[in-house]
Amino acid sequence: MLFNSFTYALFFPLIFFLYWFVTKKSLKVQNIMLLLASYFFYGCWDWRFVFLLAFSTALDYGSGIMIHRSESNAVRKAWLIISVGLNLSFLGFFKYYNFFIESFADLVRSMGMSPHYATLNIILPIGISFYTFHGLSYVFDIYNRRIQPTYNLVNYTLFVSFFPLLVAGPIERATHLLPQIEKPRVFRYEKAVDGLKQMLWGLFKKIVIADNCAYFANEIFNNSGEQSGSTLVLGAIFFTFQIYGDFSGYSDIALGSARLLGFELLKNFNFPYFSRDIAEFWRRWHISLSTWFKDYLYIPLGGSKGGNWMRIRNTFIIFLVSGFWHGANWTFLFWGGLNALFIMPSIIMKTNRNNIDIVAQGRLFPNLREAFQLTTTFALAVFAWIFFRAESLTHAFDYISGIFSASLFTVPTIKPYLLFALIAFFMVIEWLGRENNYALERFGVKLPGAVRWAFYFVLIGLIFIFFGSEQEFIYFQF
Known part of the structure; x- marks a missing residue:
């Protein structure tokens, strides 16, 4: 269902009416209604991928609780690895399988050999990059003791699948959206x-x-x-x-x-x-993704605390990863690397916050x-x-x-x-x-x-x- 469609022009007013005029007396019923609407919205693209969304949600919901409950750092890290590993495995398979297979085959051919390989006709689940990052930020924040997990499965599932942001963001944080889901909303004209x-x-x-x-x-x-x-x-x-x-x-x-x-x-x-300048551009473009990579990749890598070499290395890493996040094509990696080069003078001269x-x-x-x-x-x-x-x-x-x-x-x-x-x-x-x-x-x-x-x-x-x-x-x- 597209935002710029007559279908959405019928869907949203109906949800608005049910939300404010039928279910407004019960926060729980409101959230359930929004959750059902969100899954219907997502299922309109391809109902089969609803199950993938539900599995990813259940994985991060359970992992968050297990990480929080455990007093052993080894167990906490194991659950973090399980959540991150499975999430990235699904993302990698659907988004990058054919890219890696074809790139490896090109490498083998450059060595004078004739590889035999098979690609798959994989349909990319819409929004997978966005809802995967929703769940990962939640698990990372629990692991780093920034937040405590929610035990309300409906609320957490709604956080991951809320239909306005489900298929193309913004990439929300549990610290920002979950509190809004958990408290009553009041209509304001x-x-x-x-x-x-x-x-x-x-x-x-x-x-x-x-x-x-x-x-x-x-x-x-x-x-x-x-x-x-x-x-x-x-x-x-x-x-x-x-x-x-x-x-x-x-x-x-x-x-x-x-x-x-x-x-x-x-x-x-x-x-x-x-x-x-380019540094300012990236503070203003796709802000939720840029800040996600800053908080969960750039800073854990050391950020800018280790001198120019570390700042240069970490900047290239986040831009290359950002480029690769956009798609399985060398053009996106090159685009990310090019932006890293554009921003590099301000990083070296420390003028990126000017x-x-x-x-x-x-x-x-x-x-x-x-x-x-x-x-x-x-x-x-x-x-x-x-x-x-x-x-x-x-x-x-x-x-x-x-x-x-x-x-x-x-x-x-x-x-x-x-x-x-x-x-x-x-x-x-x-x-x-x-x-x-x-x-x-x-x-x-x-x-x-x-x-x-x-x-x-x-x-x-x-x-x-x-x-x-x-x-x-x-x-x-x-």
């Missing part, structure tokens, strides 16, 4: 309105921006050998806006849906294309220095996204070599002027709202109500105009 506005902006990002950019990005990337350098640059820029509109749009709809049900999920995007405030805070326009920083950081992000989008490393390098040719200085063969105008409109609204949690949070608060409502109806009209076939979100494949 202003929160509901806020949630609706964030859902509206998320749908605009996905349907109007991302899906339109996808059409041209796909056309250019799929026929890159026939395109001029200037057109290839345009394709990379279109994909840059496609992936942001697609993924942050999903997150906006997820956060808005949850807020309508009385929950606050972790913020996943914070206007990353308004970053002044830009922690909001760019041009309190001002309408950035100064010249900020404008230069924004432009160069955006250009680096666009360049890196080429590897993320390309089908293979060969495709990526051919694409880049096509850019740096004489045809770079020609007029692009594709000129979608309406899309240019939509992107410009989108970025202006994002810029004006960059000091808030999302672009529309306080947009137009000083304007008359009629003007604000006219603006909302413009967004709704654009969504209906550009709504075509239901396009999946990019991060469903991860």
Whole structure:
């Protein structure tokens, strides 16, 4: 079931009605209803994988209790290894089996041998990377004595499978979401309105921006050998806006849906294309994944306490692992390594925390220095996204070599002027709202109500105009 579908447009209002008007007198019944709705939501993709989700949930629920109850460090570590090992084994099989088999076969062929191997027609369970990380963070936190386990199986299962975040995040923490599940929620009109506005902006990002950019990005990337350098640059820029509109749009709809049900999920995007360096970009892009790797990988590896060598080593590790988390392709590993190289000067010179405030805070326009920083950081992000989008490393390098040719200085063969105008409109609204949690949070608060409502109806009209076939979100494949 897609957020940008008529099915969800029927599903969510029904859940909202049952939640606030039928089951509101009992927290237990509310949670059971949300749990059933979440499993139904997930089962709409492929009912067979409901059992995998249930097994992963039961594994981490039981492991957390056993770790907490045991006074022996050896036993606690054994249960941690069981949980982590089984979770990563399932993730590795479904996501990486064919990649490792094919990569090993390529290595053997490079030695002059002819390997015989078989790949499997494996269907990737949607959301497996996200709900696996939900459970792992819970077990890690219990092992490190940050939290105590919950003995309420319904509450824990809902934490793992809550439908707004189930298939593409944000990657929640038990310390943040479980307390909200365990206490009664109260309907607040202003929160509901806020949630609706964030859902509206998320749908605009996905349907109007991302899906339109996808059409041209796909056309250019799929026929890159026939395109001029200037057109290839345009394709990379279109994909840059496609992936942001697609993924942050999903997150906006997820956060808005949850807020309508009385929950606050972790913020996943914070206007990353308004970053002044790559370090700031990664504090603003897919925040829940970046902080997950920081807390459960970077810091346990020693973080930045061991001098420059350790900081460099650990930074490369988390970026390479982050790249590999995205998919079984060398392009993702290269993309992760490239971002590590981009961030390395600030790591070595210890300037990676220089830009922690909001760019041009309190001002309408950035100064010249900020404008230069924004432009160069955006250009680096666009360049890196080429590897993320390309089908293979060969495709990526051919694409880049096509850019740096004489045809770079020609007029692009594709000129979608309406899309240019939509992107410009989108970025202006994002810029004006960059000091808030999302672009529309306080947009137009000083304007008359009629003007604000006219603006909302413009967004709704654009969504209906550009709504075509239901396009999946990019991060469903991860």
